[in-house]
Amino acid sequence: MIWLLGLTTLVTRQSVFDSDPLVHDQYVRGIQALKASGEYDAFTRSHADASLFYRVHGTAFFLPWHRHFVSVFENSLQTTLQDPSFALPYWDWTYNPKPPSFLGSLLGDNTSHCISDPEWLSAWKPVAGGDCIKRIDNKSHPIPTHQDIEDVYDKTNFSSFSHALENGPHLSIHSRVGGNMGGMASPDDPLFWLHHAFVDKVWCARQQWEGTENQTLRALPLPGTDLVVEDVWDATLLGYTYDYL
Numbered sequence: 001m002i003w004l005l006g007l008t009t010l011v012t013r014q015s016v017f018d019s020d021p022l023v024h025d026q027y028v029r030g031i032q033a034l035k036a037s038g039e040y041d042a043f044t045r046s047h048a049d050a051s052l053f054y055r056v057h058g059t060a061f062f063l064p065w066h067r068h069f070v071s072v073f074e075n076s077l078q079t080t081l082q083d084p085s086f087a088l089p090y091w092d093w094t095y096n097p098k099p100p101s102f103l104g105s106l107l108g109d110n111t112s113h114c115i116s117d118p119e120w121l122s123a124w125k126p127v128a129g130g131d132c133i134k135r136i137d138n139k140s141h142p143i144p145t146h147q148d149i150e151d152v153y154d155k156t157n158f159s160s161f162s163h164a165l166e167n168g169p170h171l172s173i174h175s176r177v178g179g180n181m182g183g184m185a186s187p188d189d190p191l192f193w194l195h196h197a198f199v200d201k202v203w204c205a206r207q208q209w210e211g212t213e214n215q216t217l218r219a220l221p222l223p224g225t226d227l228v229v230e231d232v233w234d235a236t237l238l239g240y241t242y243d244y245l
Contacts (some may be wrong), residue, residue: 009084010236011074013201014243016089016100016194024102026086028120030077031190035124038082040157043073044127044187046224051184054223060159060168060214063203064222064229070196071238090197091171097143103191106177107137113179126180126188133189136178143176144169149202159212161206170199204235205245 016024034040047069049054056065074088091099099106104115114132116122124133148169155161173195174181182187187193218230232238 002062009239011085011087011089011240013087013197013240015092015095017092017096018243019089023089023224024088024100026081026083026192027077027089028102030086031080032120033080034076034124037080039076039144040187041127043069043076046184046238047187048127048184051222056135056168056223060162060217061223061229063162063200064232066226067200067203067235067238068222068227068232070193071138071232071240072201073193074240088197089194090161090242091191091194092194092201093143094149097178099191100194103194104133105137106135108132108179121190124190125187126185128180128183128185128188130167134179135181135189136195138176138178141172141175144172148172150183152202158210160205163243165202169202170195200235201242201245204242207235210243 014023031040033229034043047108049167050065054061054065056062068174070088074086077088078084078086086238089100102118104121105119108114109116113134114122115135121133126133147211152164152168153166174186177189177191178236179212180186181191181195199202218233220229222229222232223226235241
């Protein structure tokens with residue numbers, strides 16, 4: 001899939017725990033509409049394909065590629081909802097390790113691990129197969145803390161920062177939730193987008209002091225698109241910012 005740069009009205013992403021419940025309703029309505037049209041599943045397949053063919057994990061492309069991916073998804077929600085002011089909320093798991101209630105709990109049913117509440121999510125059919133979204137709440141992977149994020153910020157260059165964020169807090173959440181979040185078709189689980197919005201927020205905060213490093217990386221093509229990394233380096237040029245950094 002080739003994505004074009006989507007310039008929209010600048011919107012502000014907020015913590016899902018601080019955002020208006022109307023935003024939660026919009027999110028659910030939006031992803032249900034995308035699911036019904038097949039567009040949601042296309043995003044999931046694109047993530048799985050990019051992971052396999054474009055090396056967007058375990059490389060310096062991890063953060064910029066996912067920034068663009070999540071931004072295009074946010075733009076699709078805005079179009080579907082006919083609301084250019086809609087902003088994707090983020091899940092700050094350092095503040096509250098439990099997902100917002102409208103997206104269910106970390107642990108599915110004891111026997112099947114299927115999420116049965118809320119009702120709309122119980123009917124969600126994943127691309128990866130099966131009849132439900134599964135979550136395991138694997139406690140062998142601790143929920144990252146604020147200190148874990150501070151440790152990531154201590155990395156002295158972008159490469160080490162990106163590696164530490166991807167393989168530390170980011171991966172810990174995928175592994176802790178488990179189930180559908182544990183594989184390359186992880187966007188199957190609607191928690192994916194709120195998780196990655198927060199990962200992107202962590203990067204945005206670092207960008208305030210990173211200076212002009214990574215000129216070589218920024219000139220490279222962004223895998224699977226007709227863009228270069230520089231095109232997605234500034235989140236505001238993609239149409240969004242965060243409530244605080």
